[in-house]
Amino acid sequence: MIFKIAGRALARNTMRSVLTMLGIIIGVAAVIAMVAVGQGAKAQIESQIASIGSNLLMVFPGSTTQGGVHAGSGSVTTLTEDDALAIQKELSSVRLAAPSLRTVAQVVSANQNWSTGVTGSTPDYFAVRDWSFDSGGSFTQSDYDGATKAAVIGKTVATNLFGSQDPIGQIIRIQNVPFRVVGLLSPKGQSAMGQDQDDTVIIPLSTLQKRIMGVTYVQAIMISANSPEETVAAEEEIQRLLHQRHHIPPKQDDDFTVRNMTDIAAAAEASSQIMTLLLGSIASVSLIVGGIGIMNIMLVSVTERTREIGIRMAVGARSRDILLQFLIEAVVLSLAGGILGVILGVASSRIISTFVHWPTIISLRSIMLASVFSIAIGVFFGLYPARRAASLDPIEALRYE
């Protein structure tokens, strides 16, 4: 009944009620849409980071200094395949370690050619990077031991060289050396840095070192720790082991660097979290502005309806009844605005993902939060006008013109 009274009072001034609600509608819609954009960005970053590999650590060669000149990272060639083997065998926190070496080369099929990155590694490489196969499989340990000419190719390379044809069993030439395609990787899409991860050819490290590049070092070791919790321990163990193996005395610069990708992932996630929070709080400001709009209109309404308040008091309404009536009017306004705002927010999130192609995730939590918040705003900003109405003197109110 009391809601009916409020509804009727608001319906009497439809235009004004709608305009008042608009503040809340926009506020709630903004919160929901902004949080959806933020959450979408976060999810995208997470999936990109997951595509690098799980519990991943990377060891890169360090820099050399000759006569005071820093040659930059990667300029030393002290990192070897044996380092990778030692890391995998000797360290308890490490599940797998795959050495890798990379070059850019022209890859030629029967009637197409494509310039791409060629990576040499061990069969463990695919496990370290959580990479599965669309068809075929990895080259084997014996391929690796025998420096066989077997190649695994990414989706982009397959499309450019073979179109829709099945690449398995086909021959490709890398710097005139023929390789048989044994596996097609499932697509991973863009990396966090925007590179096409599927534009790649992976061959046994031994083959790349001996037949193509003529080197013995490796450029990186990719390491998968046993669990996310063990990445920090693994980092320390790797450092200690490599110090030992490379005979680096204390206080001297390392000739390698260990990077914990989990840390990078956590940092990226944290920054996207902050962005969501920031967007959400900016949107919340508009919600508060909407609340002030409600207070404004309720104050006008109380003044306008002074006589009505007097009549109600004369026929037996207690202050509490009047307070409740105006409070409920404010809450009905803000709640109705909240519901419409949720609808508008969800709709605009959809529009953003359809037309601007930003990923958006509408979380139930942000909808609930916005709804509860809008009710709270109704109560908070409705209380003052309602108290004002309830504290009116009935005689004065009845005399009011």
Added chain:
Amino acid sequence: MTLPLIQIEDLWKIYQTGEIELAALKGVSLSIPHGEFVAIMGPSGSGKSTMMHILGCLDRPTRGRYLLDGVDVGGLGPNDRARIRNHKVGFVFQGFNLLHRTTAIENVELPILYDGLSGRERAAKAGEALERVGLGDRRYHYPNQLSGGQQQRVAIARALVMRPPLILADEPTGNLDTRTSVEIMALFQELNRDGITIMVVTHEPDIATYAARVITFRDGTIRSDRSVSHHADAKEVLSKGLLDVSKEAEESP
């Protein structure tokens, strides 16, 4: 019934505006038994409005005792006074004071609403009250679709819907033409015959003639208090065409 409906002893009302004290009522004592029809007269500023507000529990006396239906209401808090207004007193105002854009029946339902009755009971009681004032067929009309007399009838229906022992009317005919005024007085007399105590504040001596007792206020005290043995019967006046200005017929809505 030995106990009077209204018992007032040495009632004072003093308004304090800054340094200046203004006494609106200066020690009024009054006793009104159940079933009386009282007219309160007096010039503006004589304290009769203040008297009505205190009698209706809209205001509190500064000093003195006020017993309504045996209850000392002078010292009650705001919530208890609201309850007294709801149950014991019905108000009728000069300007009708109906909620606009609200139907007649909803206006009449208003006091019941604050008593917390269910919707169906409310509608039944309100409908009954409207029948009683002769507006049973105007339930869903809005105030602006009704004539002044009809609006005042709706207000009277609202005043009596809780079956209070007392109806307080503040210049109830002030906005009405003569014929309609007499019709309203006829309605009050009818309600009075059913046992409701009626108090009418008025400027017009004509209107006071329908009351059985006339109390005149001046400067915050009662100047005269007289019973009228042969007061006018409004119904008779209407049926015998005793009105000299009978051309002023009620406008049809």
